[in-house]
Every structure is written in structure tokens, then in C-alpha cells.
Amino acid sequence: MRILIVEDEPLIARALREGLEAEGYAVDVSDRGDDGLWRATEHAYDAIVLDVMLPGMNGYVVCRELREKGINTPIMMLTAKDGDYDQAEGLDTGADDYMTKPFSLVVLLARLRALLRRGPAERPATLTAGDLSLDPADRVCRRGDDEIELTPREFSLLRYLMHRAGEPVSKQDLIEHVWAGDELDASVVQVYVGYLRRKIDEPYGRAAIETIRGIGYRLNASGG
């Protein structure tokens, strides 16, 4: 059994490595999100312990990118207590379990064993809003029976909006989740929403992506 730890705090990373090695696991440690994503893509791990706040790329984005690549390795997220990030969100991005810091190593090891027994996660479910559908596993978007070709960025953007269908989503949220919090002008979000509308709405005379003035956007849960 080979486990990947993605954690930038050296003391926590070391404690995890020692705890896991003592139980006979082979362990790799990465201290950056982007590097962790690369490792998890290039090598087959049996489980990943993934911190949320990481340099390079945050843990939610790492998790979502892995799931979008069809990599269903069980993921245990490490979330900060009272942080800006919440656990439900972690699970939404495709994590299998989470622990809040500070955590007990004994409890973490027990839950990790449970994850390993359970094996890889199910395929992510297809998202739907009326006749608009998005299959994250096959990366297919459809309006009715029409298959719509989306770029990876458009796909992530629509996926996040569909995930939160019916709710207002701020541009800042989109920058954080779709662009991994890169320094970005909010006008870029607007440009991408425009691209999406020209693909999923305009040809069908629909308006699934609504603009909410002063906030951002909302995906109409009935598909527009």
C-alpha cells in the first residue's frame, strides 16, 4: 500500500509519515499542491492525505482536478479548524473523508484504514439542470441530446456553477474554485461566462446562466 501525503507543514508531514510507515505503508510526501497533483497523476497510490491550504494549488483544486482526470484514489482532506474553507465543500470536490486540524494521529490512521478497505470512490455523479447535463467522469456536456464541446476551463466553470445550481455564486468564489485562486481580474470570469453562454444557452434560446448584479452568477436549476 502506497500513500501520498500532500502537506506543507513539516511537523505534521513528518508525524504522518512516521505514523504510516510504522503501520507498514510506503509513503511519499509532497509539500506543494501542484506537485502533489502531478505525483498523484503519475503514480498509482492507494490513498492520498491532502491538506487544503497549500502553496502552488489548494487542496480542493487538487482533489477536483484528480477526479476530473478520472483518478478515484481515496482522498482524506485535512481542513483547518474555523478556516475559511468548510468540510462540506471538501467533500463536494470529491474527497472521501476529512479530518479537522489539530487531529489525533490514531483516529486519522483508523479512518484511513477504513478508506483503504472501501477502495476507490464511485464515479462522480452526472450533474443536471433541466435538459443541461454534465458528466464529470466522461467530461461530456449535453443540452438535450446535443453534445457540447467545452474547453477544460469552461467545463470546470460550468461544473462549479451546476454544483451550486440555484445559488448565487460570486466572481471571487469562481476565481478561487475554477482558477485555483490565481491573481485574476474579475473581468476574466465575465469573459468565460460569455464563452459558456454562447455554447450552452444562445444556440438554444435559453438563459441558464443568470447574472446577479453586484454579486456574480446563478445557474438556473431548471436549465434556463
Ligand code: CA
Ligand atoms: Ca497547509
